[in-house]
Amino acid sequence: MRTRDTSPSLVPAGPEPRRMLFLLTMVLPLAMVAAHFAMGLLAARPMTLVAGSLPLTIAATVLVVGIFMGVAWRVLAAAMDRQALRLDHAALEVDAGFHRTRMALAAMHLDKARLIDLDEHVELLPRFKRKAFSVPGGFRSGWYQLRNRRRAFVATGEGRQVLWLPCDGDHDLLLEVRDPRTLAAASRPA
Secondary structure: OOOOOOOOOEOOOOHHHHHHHHHHHHHHHHHHHHHHHHHHHHOOOOOOOEOOEHHHHHHHHHHHHHHHHHHHHHHHHHHHHOEEEEEOOOEEEEEEOOEEEEEEHHHEOHHHOEEEEOOOOHHHOEEEEEEEEEEOOOEEEEEEEEOOOOEEEEEEOOOOEEEEEEEOOOEEEEEOEOOHHHHHHHHOOO
């Protein structure tokens, strides 16, 4: 019999960021290669060709760019899938994308933690990347400077509903958690 996992977890990247990642890493570079060849042919510029053959040059270029960008897409997609949220008696550890942070529970102001909508609380919107990875469509992971000038470790999958956890010092946590109430309850001292 399977038991339902009730431990808190991050919301994974949704379909929109995944689609955008594919467009940016595969479709856009290949479209740029096609545009480069089309402009060269329309302008009747002399081109350096592989073995003197235009079809062979186009095929080789598309193959090399496709392989290189396919590897880049796979690495970035795997990073988007790398998410973990671990809570023990002393700290909350968050893994998101290429980044990780560990925050002592004693440094968090859990009584001020709130589930917020970033459209309504624009002062908490991530503004500048400090050490972060993001994809259009809402995926963010890593350290950002917020509009209110505080630093925050941000881990979002695609949504606008995030759990804001203010902390000591000049940094906070903004996490898109599957069940924020479970995380808030689990992190409170017994």
